Amino acid sequence: MSTAAGADHGHAHPWYQAHHFKNMEQQNAANKFGMWLFLVQELLFFAGLFMAYASMRFFYPGTWLEAAEQLDKVMGAVNTIVLLTSSLTMALGVRAAQLGNNGQVAAWCAATLAGAYGFLVIKYLEYSHKIHVGLLPGKWFDFKELTQTNTDAPQLFFSVYFMMTGVHGLHVVIGIGVIFWIMLRALRKDFSPENYSAVENVGLYWHLVDLIWIFLFPLLYLVR
Amino acid sequence: MSSSHAIGHDHEHAGGHITPLPVYFAVYGALLVLTVVTVAVSYMGLPPLQSITVAMLVAMVKATLVGAWFMHLKYDAKFNVFTFLAALWFMASFFVFTFYDLASRGMVNEVTGQHVLHKDMDEQKK
Amino acid sequence: MSTSTLDGVGHGASGTNYLNAKKGLMSWLFTIDHKRIGVMYLATVLTFFLAGGLFALAIRTELATPAGDIFSAAVYNKLFTLHGAIMVFLVLVPAIPATLGNFLLPLQLGTIDVAFPKLNLLSFHIYVFGSLFLLYTLVTGGVDTGWTFYTPYSSSSADGNVVAALTGAFILGFSSILTGLNFIVTVHKMRAPGVTWLRMPLFVWAIYATSVIQVLATPVIAITLFLLIFEKIVGIGIFDPALGGDPVLFQHFFWFYSHPVVYVMVLPAFGVMSETITVHSRKHIFGYTAIAASSVAIAAVGFIIWGHHMFVSGQSELSGTVFSLLTFAVAIPTAIKLCSWIATLYKGSIQWNTPMLYSLGFLWIFAIGGLTGLFLATLATDVHLHDTYFVVAHFHYVMMGGVLFALVAGMHHWWPKITGKMYNDTIGRVTFVLSFIGYNLTFFPQFVAGSQGMPRRYHQYLPEFEMWNQLSTLGSYLFGLSLFIILGYLLQSLFSGKAAPRNPWGAASLEWRTQSPPVEHNFEGDVVCTYGPYDYEAHRALKS
Ligand SMILES: [Cu+2]
Numbered sequence: 001m002s003t004a005a006g007a008d009h010g011h012a013h014p015w016y017q018a019h020h021f022k023n024m025e026q027q028n029a030a031n032k033f034g035m036w037l038f039l040v041q042e043l044l045f046f047a048g049l050f051m052a053y054a055s056m057r058f059f060y061p062g063t064w065l066e067a068a069e070q071l072d073k074v075m076g077a078v079n080t081i082v083l084l085t086s087s088l089t090m091a092l093g094v095r096a097a098q099l100g101n102n103g104q105v106a107a108w109c110a111a112t113l114a115g116a117y118g119f120l121v122i123k124y125l126e127y128s129h130k131i132h133v134g135l136l137p138g139k140w141f142d143f144k145e146l147t148q149t150n151t152d153a154p155q156l157f158f159s160v161y162f163m164m165t166g167v168h169g170l171h172v173v174i175g176i177g178v179i180f181w182i183m184l185r186a187l188r189k190d191f192s193p194e195n196y197s198a199v200e201n202v203g204l205y206w207h208l209v210d211l212i213w214i215f216l217f218p219l220l221y222l223v224r
Numbered sequence: 225m226s227s228s229h230a231i232g233h234d235h236e237h238a239g240g241h242i243t244p245l246p247v248y249f250a251v252y253g254a255l256l257v258l259t260v261v262t263v264a265v266s267y268m269g270l271p272p273l274q275s276i277t278v279a280m281l282v283a284m285v286k287a288t289l290v291g292a293w294f295m296h297l298k299y300d301a302k303f304n305v306f307t308f309l310a311a312l313w314f315m316a317s318f319f320v321f322t323f324y325d326l327a328s329r330g331m332v333n334e335v336t337g338q339h340v341l342h343k344d345m346d347e348q349k350k
Numbered sequence: 351m352s353t354s355t356l357d358g359v360g361h362g363a364s365g366t367n368y369l370n371a372k373k374g375l376m377s378w379l380f381t382i383d384h385k386r387i388g389v390m391y392l393a394t395v396l397t398f399f400l401a402g403g404l405f406a407l408a409i410r411t412e413l414a415t416p417a418g419d420i421f422s423a424a425v426y427n428k429l430f431t432l433h434g435a436i437m438v439f440l441v442l443v444p445a446i447p448a449t450l451g452n453f454l455l456p457l458q459l460g461t462i463d464v465a466f467p468k469l470n471l472l473s474f475h476i477y478v479f480g481s482l483f484l485l486y487t488l489v490t491g492g493v494d495t496g497w498t499f500y501t502p503y504s505s506s507s508a509d510g511n512v513v514a515a516l517t518g519a520f521i522l523g524f525s526s527i528l529t530g531l532n533f534i535v536t537v538h539k540m541r542a543p544g545v546t547w548l549r550m551p552l553f554v555w556a557i558y559a560t561s562v563i564q565v566l567a568t569p570v571i572a573i574t575l576f577l578l579i580f581e582k583i584v585g586i587g588i589f590d591p592a593l594g595g596d597p598v599l600f601q602h603f604f605w606f607y608s609h610p611v612v613y614v615m616v617l618p619a620f621g622v623m624s625e626t627i628t629v630h631s632r633k634h635i636f637g638y639t640a641i642a643a644s645s646v647a648i649a650a651v652g653f654i655i656w657g658h659h660m661f662v663s664g665q666s667e668l669s670g671t672v673f674s675l676l677t678f679a680v681a682i683p684t685a686i687k688l689c690s691w692i693a694t695l696y697k698g699s700i701q702w703n704t705p706m707l708y709s710l711g712f713l714w715i716f717a718i719g720g721l722t723g724l725f726l727a728t729l730a731t732d733v734h735l736h737d738t739y740f741v742v743a744h745f746h747y748v749m750m751g752g753v754l755f756a757l758v759a760g761m762h763h764w765w766p767k768i769t770g771k772m773y774n775d776t777i778g779r780v781t782f783v784l785s786f787i788g789y790n791l792t793f794f795p796q797f798v799a800g801s802q803g804m805p806r807r808y809h810q811y812l813p814e815f816e817m818w819n820q821l822s823t824l825g826s827y828l829f830g831l832s833l834f835i836i837l838g839y840l841l842q843s844l845f846s847g848k849a850a851p852r853n854p855w856g857a858a859s860l861e862w863r864t865q866s867p868p869v870e871h872n873f874e875g876d877v878v879c880t881y882g883p884y885d886y887e888a889h890r891a892l893k894s
Binding site for chain 3: 137
Binding site for chain 1: 239240242243245248249251252255256259262263265266269272275276279280282283286287290291293294295296300301303304307308310311312314315318319322323326327
């Protein structure tokens with residue numbers, strides 16, 4: 001009521017406050033709520049993949065048991081731990097930003113990036129092995145052991161496997177991009193206890209990537 | 225009405241709620257333990273239904289831990305929690321109604337319930 | 351340029367407003383002003399509407415005679431596919447929320463802009479980028495799957511550039527999601543002092559409910575199209591029976607989005623009605639809370655009725671029954687709205703001007719569209735009517751007639767605010783008569799032909815349907831003509847129209863308190879809302 005809402009602001013804002021927000025409280029709440037809505041759309045995006053998994057498994061329960069044996073449980077478990085650890089480091093990075101410690105934010109971001117790259121390296125090793133032996137999606141499937149047994153449609157398990165882990169992997173790659181961006185901004189000393197919602201939102205995104213994996217891992221690797 | 229703005233309801237001072245470090249480490253520890261548990265259960269040779277039930281229960285506990293502490297939902301504005309739960313609700317409606325169709329296809333008329341595999345069709349032709 | 355003449359002279363005496371505050375093409379293409387973005391959306395949507403409309407006229411011309419004489423069956427398939435895809439993805443989805451919604455939402459909430467102005471611009475650029483893929487499809491041979499992309503036809507044997515069309519629709523989805531996200535946050539966090547939830551205009555409520563659907567449903571079509579692209583390129587087989595997949599599953603995925611998207615189109619149309627009917631009958635809206643709540647109820651219930659598109663597609667009989675029952679449930683909140691509007695008109699002082707006429711036209715058209723929906727929701731009758739012209743007529747009445755009449759009503763209602771000019775109301779009223787006759791003449795005969803068994807999506811038909819089709823084709827020409835007349839006199843008003851006053855209709859909602867057209871930052875001073883958007887008494891008391 002007291003401040004001018006028109007074109008010319010009578011009073012100074014901090015540089016990080018956009019002119020259409022009245023104060024930082026409003027801006028931070030809007031940013032965070034916006035991020036949660038973005039996560040909502042992410043969840044429904046993945047819902048399609050989970051539905052594809054559920055229906056194919058429902059049609060071919062036997063196939064699922066046999067085909068999942070071809071995945072490497074140990075590698076999956078190691079990757080789970082890598083991703084959980086990166087989630088912890090990200091949470092600690094957000095905490096550092098809440099306290100306004102830019103140096104620590106950058107350090108925790110670097111640790112998170114290491115985890116993200118580690119995850120991708122392990123995923124790459126798994127993928128190259130699958131591709132090498134012919135455990136491929138759909139019509140490319142060429143793995144004698146499974147086609148000769150009584151399993152109905154082993155190619156569908158690997159379609160689902162590659163689509164789910166592929167879309168998840170794509171999110172990891174995007175995560176690397178935004179975490180890197182946050183790290184650079186932290187090195188520029190952008191963040192303060194009043195202005196850290198960029199770190200917080202990237203953190204939320206990264207935790208969601210983790211959250212999805214928490215379900216992908218048992219569904220794909222631990223079927224039996 | 226005083227609620228001219230939705231802001232200011234979060235009781236947030238600058239920096240928001242700061243979770244103590246030991247809490248983060250405790251949550252992380254619990255996540256690791258649960259990962260070990262779920263892998264161990266998969267080696268026990270449970271029937272598929274029991275196996276996936278246990279695996280999903282463990283995953284849900286892990287997801288709750290990540291959501292409540294790492295994603296700060298425990299201290300967050302309640303509406304953000306509601307938003308998240310609403311997404312799960314609509315996901316569930318997608319799963320339940322689609323699955324109801326898949327599962328009930330043979331219930332009234334056996335023929336409509338047959339899931340015909342292409343390779344079986346090929347064999348029938350021969 | 352246009353100082354107010356009726357409602358007191360405002361501070362726009364200097365002549366600056368959002369249209370002339372900055373100059374040059376770049377100041378438009380990279381603006382973050384929600385009003386300019388809304389205007390750009392309007393221009394783009396109308397351009398695509400022209401393209402989709404020309405396809406429609408080509409289809410109607412082919413159907414003027416029973417023989418398939420102008421277009422071959424293959425070309426005809428591409429015509430109706432492109433007509434459907436353009437109209438749904440490029441026109442109807444953004445038709446009202448991205449145009450009027452963008453322009454009005456911050457104004458009606460008394461704020462400077464949406465919560466994320468740059469994201470808003472990004473939505474527009476994503477929309478244009480996605481539309482390029484559909485245009486690319488168009489020039490590289492089109493696509494003949496129908497706008498629904500049903501598998502296994504689309505994944506195995508379809509003719510044309512299916513992948514480009516799918517990619518375009520996939521990208522367009524993100525424009526829709528980001529717009530919805532932006533609007534939800536705006537409604538929650540950006541309201542001016544005094545704008546409580548129950549003082550929000552009903553248009554805002556409608557846009558809010560729409561945005562919820564956009565955020566919740568659109569990601570599902572995105573992953574569906576994504577999987578279908580991979581089905582097409584890689585052959586993953588989830589939807590392809592040849593590889594063990596299930597084509598009916600694709601329809602679940604598709605309609606989980608594509609039924610709720612009907613409400614993305616029509617809820618904003620309801621929102622426009624809730625504004626025009628009360629303002630132009632000078633009477634407080636009847637049942638404010640019921641209308642607001644029914645918007646949210648429609649959005650929620652609309653999510654669990656998609657199976658009514660699949661009654662004869664191999665879905666189980668039991669789930670067909672459940673979906674039929676739930677579909678009837680959504681008629682209840684819709685009827686609450688219609689009854690509330692009619693009750694608003696009752697004993698109001700109705701102004702027979704162009705926006706009001708189009709609103710009344712909407713009520714007629716939507717009532718027919720909605721009631722014929724009940725025939726299709728009934729499991730047994732749908733078996734007879736499925737894939738006939740009855741369905742075509744039904745969804746054109748609901749989606750195209752409903753949205754278009756509301757959009758035209760809204761454009762006339764807010765034209766003075768958007769452009770600062772008054773149009774010629776006499777021509778407007780005459781054109782309404784033409785468009786109303788043309789519209790009903792186009793689609794009403796299709797109900798008859800459809801109920802007699804004329805199937806959709808063929809370029810030829812049995813001679814016994816000839817009369818109905820010729821009426822329909824005649825109607826479509828009249829309707830097309832009327833739309834060009836509307837475009838003509840609205841554009842003409844830009845050059846020679848009278849300057850619009852601040853509040854030409856005596857409305858009480860906030861957007862009429864600023865000058866026409868608004869200044870760059872919407873309001874000349876601070877906005878404090880002290881009475882509801884339809885409280886005409888308080889509004890008049892304040893003025894005197
Ligand atoms: Cu529907």
